Amino acid sequence: MLLRLxxxxxxxxxxLxxxxIPVGGATLQWAVWQRDGFPEQAMSLREVPEANVLSAEALGAAVPLHRVDDRVPEVLRRAAGGIGTGAVRRSATVGGNIVGSTLRCLLPAAVVLDARAVVLDVEGPFETDLAELTAKRPLLLSLxxxxxxxxxYRKLAEAPGGPPPLVVATAVHAPEGARPRLRIAVRDGYEVLAESVECDTGVASVLDALAGTAIGALPAEAREVVREQVTELLARTAA
Structure with a gap:
């Protein structure tokens, strides 16, 4: 296999x-290739500057998870820090996790940040939303x-051999001239539920609003984690 850089x-x-074939850290892809055969040529973005950006409002697809630090929002930093072992985080990349993994541990964090994806195909780079990114899986350059x-961000303990652990990601956005909104994403199994509600009317009103959405139909344990996370985040923003 020829690896192009x-x-x-x-x-x-x-x-392309x-x-x-695009490949990041190959923590998941390598086993598939060993089973099904290696492609003639693969490509890594680790030398492409646009795929290595790491700043307050952008994160490149080629950035290894262990490099995601406090330059990015807390929700994204904590999500990256909770993936796998230290050895996995030193190899696995942002793009590989969101596009190449079935768990997509970074996706809830990206959802609550209302992130957009800069992707690349044979026609050139363009911007798209997370729904298209996860559905069509183009080559991700950056978020x-x-x-x-x-x-x-909160991730429950993972039971050995069990389903993916529950993840609750939250963020409050307060754009100029608009009422603040809470964005919440919950990974329950392999599904990610996302909602957005105005959040300047008090914790009880926010929780009531969420109870009328798909979030309110989650199992009791998950709803309790949602309640705790929303309460804590709104307390911080009020302070």
Whole structure:
């Protein structure tokens, strides 16, 4: 297998047009290739600057999970820090987790940040939403968002051999000239539920509003975690 290392978006676009298969840290893909056979050529974005951005409002797809630090919002940093072991986080990448993994542990955090995806195909780079990103799985270059007022994240302990652990991600956005809104995403099994409600009317009103959505139909344990996370986050934003 030939591994190609483009150094620009245009070179990466050329690699795609010539049939190179995108690969990040290959923590998941390697086992599949060993079973099904290796492609003739693969491509890594680790030398492409646009895929290595790490700032307050952008995160590149080629960034290894262990490098995701306090430059990004708390919800995204904590999500990345809770994935796998230290060895896995040193190899696995942001793009591989969101596009290549079935668990997509970073997805709830990206959802509550209202992130947009910059992706690449043979026609060139373009921006899309997370729904299209996860449905069509194009080559991700980076995620971009606007800094929230505050954010939070909780992941329950994982039972060995059991289903994926419950994840609750939250963020409060307060754009100028608009009422603040709480965005919440819950990963229950392999499904991610997302809701958004105005949050300047008090914790009880916010929880009542969420009870009338799909979040309110979650199992009791999950609803309790939601209640705790929403209460804690709104207390922080009020302070």
């Amino acid at each position: 483009p150094t620009s978006v245009s070179e990466a676009q050329q690699c 047009s010539e049939g190179a 971009r968002w606007r800094t929230p007022q505050a954010s939070g």
